[in-house]
Amino acid sequence: MVRPTSRFQFDGGAGSYLGVVLLGALITLVTLGICYPFALVLIERWKSEHSMIDGQRLVFTGSATGLFGLWIKWFLLIVITLGIYSLWVAPRLEQWRWEHRAFAGSPSGPPGVTVNVATA
DSSP, X not given: OXXXXXXXXXXXXXXXXXXXXXXXXXXXXXXXXXXXXXXXXXHHHHHHHXXXXXXXXXXXXXXXXXXXXXXXXXXXXXXXXXXXTHHHHHHHHHHHHHHTXXXXXXXXXXXXXXXXXXXX
């Protein structure tokens, strides 16, 4: 039986995912959470590189240095409020993630990134 093509596709594998997650966890643990933005960007780039919508590959355009200032501010507010501020950080972090995704080769994507994807 032939499976119909889907608008949303993901082609990532367990091996590469495990490597990315372990590296991200190591970065976060060694720096006690201060360098979490670097781990987050590493994982988000992997997810986007393996995701397609309507045959167009996604790219993640965010940078760890761009998130780092926000993360330090949020980290301090979470500590000061004994964790309560984390309720506000989670949606803001998710918003930041989605604002830094684009289609490969689109004007909002990183310059020079083009992906030729054959659609079925």
